[in-house]
Amino acid sequence: MDFFSFVEGPLLWIAFLIFIIGSLIRVATFVSLSTKKDKIIYQHFSWKYVFATLVRWILPLNKDLVKNPVFSILGYIFHICLIVVPIWYAGHITLWEESRFEWSWSSIPDGLADWMTLIFLAIAIFFLLRRIFSPGIRLISAFSDYLLLIVTALPFLTGYFLTHGTLDGIGFWGDNMQLFHMLSAELMLILIPFTKLSHYILFFFSRGASGVEFGRRGYSI
Amino acid sequence: MSQEIMEFLKPRVGARFKMWLNICAHCGLCANTCHYYTANDNDPKMIPSYKIRFLKEILRKKGKVDRDYLQRVYETVYYECNMCRRCTLYCPFAIDIALMISLLRALLFSQGIAPEGLVRAIENYKKFGNQMAVTDEDWVETIEWCEEETAEELVGLKIPIDKKGAKLLYTVNAREPMFYPQDMMEVAKIFHVAGEDYTYCSKPGWDDTNLSMFCGDLKTSKMIVENTFKRAEELEVKQVAITE
Numbered sequence: 001m002d003f004f005s006f007v008e009g010p011l012l013w014i015a016f017l018i019f020i021i022g023s024l025i026r027v028a029t030f031v032s033l034s035t036k037k038d039k040i041i042y043q044h045f046s047w048k049y050v051f052a053t054l055v056r057w058i059l060p061l062n063k064d065l066v067k068n069p070v071f072s073i074l075g076y077i078f079h080i081c082l083i084v085v086p087i088w089y090a091g092h093i094t095l096w097e098e099s100r101f102e103w104s105w106s107s108i109p110d111g112l113a114d115w116m117t118l119i120f121l122a123i124a125i126f127f128l129l130r131r132i133f134s135p136g137i138r139l140i141s142a143f144s145d146y147l148l149l150i151v152t153a154l155p156f157l158t159g160y161f162l163t164h165g166t167l168d169g170i171g172f173w174g175d176n177m178q179l180f181h182m183l184s185a186e187l188m189l190i191l192i193p194f195t196k197l198s199h200y201i202l203f204f205f206s207r208g209a210s211g212v213e214f215g216r217r218g219y220s221i
Numbered sequence: 222m223s224q225e226i227m228e229f230l231k232p233r234v235g236a237r238f239k240m241w242l243n244i245c246a247h248c249g250l251c252a253n254t255c256h257y258y259t260a261n262d263n264d265p266k267m268i269p270s271y272k273i274r275f276l277k278e279i280l281r282k283k284g285k286v287d288r289d290y291l292q293r294v295y296e297t298v299y300y301e302c303n304m305c306r307r308c309t310l311y312c313p314f315a316i317d318i319a320l321m322i323s324l325l326r327a328l329l330f331s332q333g334i335a336p337e338g339l340v341r342a343i344e345n346y347k348k349f350g351n352q353m354a355v356t357d358e359d360w361v362e363t364i365e366w367c368e369e370e371t372a373e374e375l376v377g378l379k380i381p382i383d384k385k386g387a388k389l390l391y392t393v394n395a396r397e398p399m400f401y402p403q404d405m406m407e408v409a410k411i412f413h414v415a416g417e418d419y420t421y422c423s424k425p426g427w428d429d430t431n432l433s434m435f436c437g438d439l440k441t442s443k444m445i446v447e448n449t450f451k452r453a454e455e456l457e458v459k460q461v462a463i464t465e
Contacts, residue, residue, distance in 0.1 A: 030236045037235030057313060064311050068250055075248075075313075136265035137249045145247050199244040203314055206244060209237050210315030221310055 022193025327437025350425020
């Protein structure tokens with residue numbers, strides 16, 4: 001098996017399994033530890049406050065939109081592109097159809113996927129510049145913050161190069177774009193459970209816990 | 222010392238703290254929600270997310286930090302945050318920074334680091350049941366004196382003490398009998414004219430301040446609240462009212 005087949009086959013499996021099982025372990029760890037050490041969440045648990053706070057922050061109905069409109073709106077667009085493009089891009093769906101699962105669902109137009117990718121990359125660059133040049137954000141940024149932003153953006157960058165053949169024929173990088181695209185996406189999937197990227201799922205538990213904490217005092221956050 | 226620190230932190234660092242320290246995306250949305258940040262010309266050191274780096278560091282170093290380090294923690298958790306929780310309202314993950322600051326204050330207290338005034342107040346709570354070291358006799362005498370003084374103005378005015386079955390148990394800040402008895406007299410007048418059915422209690426539980434909470438001394442904190450509840454149950458009151 002050459003390296004390409006390994007990345008295309010077994011490594012993809014490994015990446016997905018680490019992503020899924022790792023995420024489940026993160027959630028299970030939180031739930032089991034919190035039942036012992038954060039009993040207050042369960043003593044005062046109320047779906048009403050959990051639901052309210054999650055809806056406010058999943059939909060743009062929250063305080064941040066008023067306080068920091070630019071960053072909030074860019075943050076929303078960033079996350080929408082991040083979720084929609086990989087899942088509903090037609091090229092990806094074709095791969096699922098050809099896979100052993102033979103899963104299929106409708107796609108977004110390629111033109112839209114292109115635009116969303118470009119917008120995503122533009123916002124990612126803005127976030128990176130903000131981290132580098134805003135004194136406050138630079139102070140609170142750790143090395144991992146820069147790294148993870150780049151790790152998240154790379155699959156989109158390589159994906160764009162791959163679909164448009166931008167770098168085709170330009171040396172080693174141009175000739176192996178499909179490999180880099182898969183590798184970068186696998187790297188991101190593998191890193192998710194171990195880093196702050198796990199907020200994709202822990203967001204719900206963190207907001208839920210604080211929703212209960214404030215809710216028991218009669219304030220819905 | 223590192224062992225003591227870890228022994229203190231281990232049972233207290235729950236699932237939420239661990240999750241929060243891990244998922245904070247350092248996005249900086251909390252920055253301009255903090256009044257210490259805006260009042261100090263947007264000083265980056267005042268960003269709430271930055272202030273809790275101490276907890277992360279102490280856990281990573283397994284408690285191996287020196288006295289100077291703890292002194293720096295002290296400066297931040299007492300003088301750069303008053304645990305108002307406003308940052309939590311704007312954090313996309315609703316990370317409760319104040320709760321972590323509170324834990325750091327409690328850690329410092331366990332290592333004997335706390336503002337002098339608070340330490341003195343806590344000793345007073347433990348010994349006298351109130352922050353100003355007012356003895357039970359002095360307390361009752363003060364109420365009686367207030368009654369005498371006020372009754373000169375409003376004839377027939379009484380200030381009930383330990384009246385069983387009253388509707389309200391009225392509690393005060395211990396600074397009132399100590400420095401501002403006129404506040405108690407004003408309240409007595411209002412209650413008298415309004416015909417309110419209330420009472421003071423003679424035993425500890427009448428001080429409604431809870432300063433031990435500010436340095437995370439939850440044991441004393443609990444004792445203070447329990448005292449008030451005990452008195453309320455003994456006197457079979459319906460409600461507990463606290464001073465303004």
